[in-house]
Amino acid sequence: MEIFHYTFDWSVLWRSPYGGMLVKGIVTTLHLSLLAWVVALTLGMVVGVARVQPLRWVRFAGGAYVQVFRNTPFLVQLFFWYFAAPLLLPKQDQQWLYDNVPDYAYWAGVLALGAYTASRVAEQVRAGLLSIPPDQYRAAYASGMTGFQVYRYVIAPFALRIMLPPLTTEFLTCFKNSALAMTIGVMEVTHTAYYIDSFTWHGLETTSAASAVYLCIALCIIGLMALTEKRVRIVGMMGRGR
Amino acid sequence: MDTGVIIRNFGFMMGGLGLTLQLAAITIVGGLILGILLALARLSSRFWLYWPATAYIHFFRGLPLILVIFWLYFLFPVITGKPVNAYVAAIVSFVVFEAAYFAEIVRAGIQSIPRGQTMAARASGLSARDTAMYVILPQALRNMVPALVTQAVVIFQDTSLGYVIGLREFLRRVNLVDAREARSVELYLFAGLVYFAICSAGSLASQRLEKGRQRMHPA
Amino acid sequence: MIDIAEVSLWYDRAHKALDRVSETIRRGQTVVICGPSGSGKSSLLRCINGLEAFQEGTIRVDGVSVRDPRTDIHRLRAEIGMVFQHFELYPHMTVMQNITLAPMRVRKKARAEAEQKAMALLERVGIPEKAARYPEELSGGQKQRVAIARALAMEPKIMLFDEPTSALDPEMIKEVLDVMTGLAQEGMTMVVVTHEMGFARTVADRIVFMSEGRVVETGTGRDFFERPQHERTRQFLDRILL
Numbered sequence: 065m066e067i068f069h070y071t072f073d074w075s076v077l078w079r080s081p082y083g084g085m086l087v088k089g090i091v092t093t094l095h096l097s098l099l100a101w102v103v104a105l106t107l108g109m110v111v112g113v114a115r116v117q118p119l120r121w122v123r124f125a126g127g128a129y130v131q132v133f134r135n136t137p138f139l140v141q142l143f144f145w146y147f148a149a150p151l152l153l154p155k156q157d158q159q160w161l162y163d164n165v166p167d168y169a170y171w172a173g174v175l176a177l178g179a180y181t182a183s184r185v186a187e188q189v190r191a192g193l194l195s196i197p198p199d200q201y202r203a204a205y206a207s208g209m210t211g212f213q214v215y216r217y218v219i220a221p222f223a224l225r226i227m228l229p230p231l232t233t234e235f236l237t238c239f240k241n242s243a244l245a246m247t248i249g250v251m252e253v254t255h256t257a258y259y260i261d262s263f264t265w266h267g268l269e270t271t272s273a274a275s276a277v278y279l280c281i282a283l284c285i286i287g288l289m290a291l292t293e294k295r296v297r298i299v300g301m302m303g304r305g306r
Numbered sequence: 307m308d309t310g311v312i313i314r315n316f317g318f319m320m321g322g323l324g325l326t327l328q329l330a331a332i333t334i335v336g337g338l339i340l341g342i343l344l345a346l347a348r349l350s351s352r353f354w355l356y357w358p359a360t361a362y363i364h365f366f367r368g369l370p371l372i373l374v375i376f377w378l379y380f381l382f383p384v385i386t387g388k389p390v391n392a393y394v395a396a397i398v399s400f401v402v403f404e405a406a407y408f409a410e411i412v413r414a415g416i417q418s419i420p421r422g423q424t425m426a427a428r429a430s431g432l433s434a435r436d437t438a439m440y441v442i443l444p445q446a447l448r449n450m451v452p453a454l455v456t457q458a459v460v461i462f463q464d465t466s467l468g469y470v471i472g473l474r475e476f477l478r479r480v481n482l483v484d485a486r487e488a489r490s491v492e493l494y495l496f497a498g499l500v501y502f503a504i505c506s507a508g509s510l511a512s513q514r515l516e517k518g519r520q521r522m523h524p525a
Numbered sequence: 526m527i528d529i530a531e532v533s534l535w536y537d538r539a540h541k542a543l544d545r546v547s548e549t550i551r552r553g554q555t556v557v558i559c560g561p562s563g564s565g566k567s568s569l570l571r572c573i574n575g576l577e578a579f580q581e582g583t584i585r586v587d588g589v590s591v592r593d594p595r596t597d598i599h600r601l602r603a604e605i606g607m608v609f610q611h612f613e614l615y616p617h618m619t620v621m622q623n624i625t626l627a628p629m630r631v632r633k634k635a636r637a638e639a640e641q642k643a644m645a646l647l648e649r650v651g652i653p654e655k656a657a658r659y660p661e662e663l664s665g666g667q668k669q670r671v672a673i674a675r676a677l678a679m680e681p682k683i684m685l686f687d688e689p690t691s692a693l694d695p696e697m698i699k700e701v702l703d704v705m706t707g708l709a710q711e712g713m714t715m716v717v718v719t720h721e722m723g724f725a726r727t728v729a730d731r732i733v734f735m736s737e738g739r740v741v742e743t744g745t746g747r748d749f750f751e752r753p754q755h756e757r758t759r760q761f762l763d764r765i766l767l
Contacts (some may be wrong), residue, residue: 070383070384131506131509132502134505134509135459135501135502135505135506135509136463136498136501136502136505137463137464137466137477137501138463139466139467139469139477140466140477140494140497140498140501141498143477143481143490143494143497144490144494144495144498147484147490147494148490148491148493148494148495151490151491152491197611197613199609199610199611199613199687200613200615202571202576202607202609202613203607203609203613203672204615205576205602206574206576206602206605206606206607206676206685207602207603207607207626207627207631207675207676207679208599208600208601208602208603208604208627208631208679209599209627209630209631210599213630213631217615217626217630218615218626221617222615222616222617225617236368240368240369240370240371241370242370243370243372243373244370244372244467246372246470247469247470254370254372254373254376257373257376258376261380267376267379267380268377268380268381268384271373271376271377271380272377274373275369275373275377278368278369278370278373279365279368279369282368283368298616298617298659298661299658299659299661299662
């Protein structure tokens with residue numbers, strides 16, 4: 065096929081060695097964003113819960129975390145974790161890092177993406193917790209439950225359901241942001257698409273394919289979450305008027 | 307810590323901030339105009355307006371910005387037959403991409419106005435156009451302003467991606483200085499600080515506006 | 526049974542919610558607290574089971590000091606039932622689960638025993654058929670009756686009611702007040718914040734009128750309505766009784 069003097073060659077998507085490279089890139093994108101998501105969810109829950117605590121300094125610490133990570137570009141954070149963070153370690157640890165962690169770029173990507181996404185997750189957790197009326201907490205405490213029991217049986221099961229849709233959106237953002245890891249040399253799918261261009265001059269085909277991959281995976285996740293939402297729906301409450 | 311490296315290269319790095327701001331300004335204006343058109347199309351009852359706009363918005367919201375930049379970067383020469391200018395490629399990708407996000411903000415703003423407002427305006431004899439112009443849009447716009455300011459802050463951060471196709475904006479220049487001087491800790495902390503100062507000012511403004519809005523229209 | 530002595534509560538330096546409040550409530554009494562909004566009625570109620578941390582004074586429940594750090598506050602709260610304006614049923618649990626949660630988790634009762642007791646209580650409030658329903662499927666009056674059953678499931682010595690009928694449609698108020706009247710007649714010790722003056726007149730042993738964080742006057746039903754001592758009380762009664 066030829067359009068505007070450009071001859072399309074879609075075989076670049078499956079031809080050896082490029083086909084294998086693309087598959088590897090997709091797999092890297094997936095586990096990079098999943099690992100980062102685990103970090104983000106854990107850290108984000110802690111920071112988000114901290115932001116609604118009565119103790120002032122705990123609230124302040126949570127707020128400061130969110131401000132710092134949301135008001136600087138993710139790319140700067142990525143560069144910081146990759147280029148600058150190792151230099152803050154003592155000399156012998158730096159050497160150990162260079163000798164023993166050959167794929168440090170990957171781990172810097174996981175850390176950076178996790179820490180950044182955590183600040184976004186924290187905001188959703190906070191909003192979810194604040195949407196529960198204070199009397200709901202009081203009702204649970206008034207029945208004699210301990211703080212842990214109150215969160216475990218009353219607040220968390222409800223708040224997690226409220227948070228499911230916004231957290232799905234945040235996961236998709238995390239998944240898309242993983243593409244930026246290419247700037248520090250991680251061979252995820254966007255980087256692979258760009259990289260193959262330098263051998264074949266067929267970057268248009270590979271970036272189009274990468275776009276299709278992102279859209280398909282996003283669709284799968286949205287579908288999966290819609291199913292989950294239906295399963296954990298609270299009778300008479302959710303999915304009404306929306 | 308060696309702050310000398312920042313002082314020595316201060317002029318060079320801050321020079322890139324001009325380009326960063328320029329990219330952000332053009333993207334905000336262009337993205338907003340395109341976004342409003344997309345939002346109106348999406349709210350239209352005509353399927354040939356509704357479907358393309360909806361598809362456009364979902365398409366670009368599903369992709370990473372960096373991939374859109376590359377994609378257009380490769381697509382341009384195919385259409386024009388000439389090698390593409392990085393500046394143009396960056397601007398077009400930013401506008402096309404951010405318009406999808408602006409469109410959703412605008413749509414939410416318009417839909418946040420209760421239907422009773424439309425009915426009341428129409429009941430008093432106003433035309434559909436006048437209802438939109440004098441009743442719905444002024445209220446919707448006021449509701450949207452905080453979200454629009456937040457999005458402007460995001461765009462300001464997103465322009466750092468111009469880096470990947472070689473635009474010498476602020477972050478690229480910091481990167482170049484680092485390549486020469488090997489002072490990563492100082493330089494990236496400095497870069498973070500500059501972005502942080504500008505973005506926090508924006509975030510703060512957005513919060514102020516939101517509070518002001520809630521005072522005027524409780525709930 | 527409840528001894529409130531010189532209790533003061535500040536939310537912040539500028540805003541004093543309670544100003545040296547003293548009251549004694551004896552076993553089996555029903556005490557109604559009324560007053561304009563913002564007068565500190567609900568705050569006082571929450572101080573009794575330690576949901577609000579007051580800064581000065583003491584409250585003793587059955588001789589146990591609420592603010593004493595040696596007091597097991599969870600155990601104390603288990604002995605005090607509380608009912609809220611907006612019901613505060615746990616939306617993700619059925620009516621049955623709502624009622625049995627605290628008996629099972631706090632009192633460590635077996636499920637069968639807890640459910641048997643819950644059914645008996647649902648009979649008593651007149652809606653045994655709703656046991657398997659979710660809160661959002663009930664009317665406001667039914668929700669509040671479930672909330673009362675939930676509080677009674679802990680076999681409390683004291684019941685606190687925080688404006689239990691303010692969020693109800695007029696035709697549902699009676700069904701809730703009937704349950705409360707029944708409880709009072711059986712000798713439950715009750716503290717009720719309410720604007721239902723009919724209930725106050727017929728059921729309350731004593732009425733406490735509060736304004737701006739202070740107790741303005743207290744009296745038995747008849748005295749309070751027919752011979753109010755203070756100007757503030759007269760103004761309030763004029764406004765509330767047409």
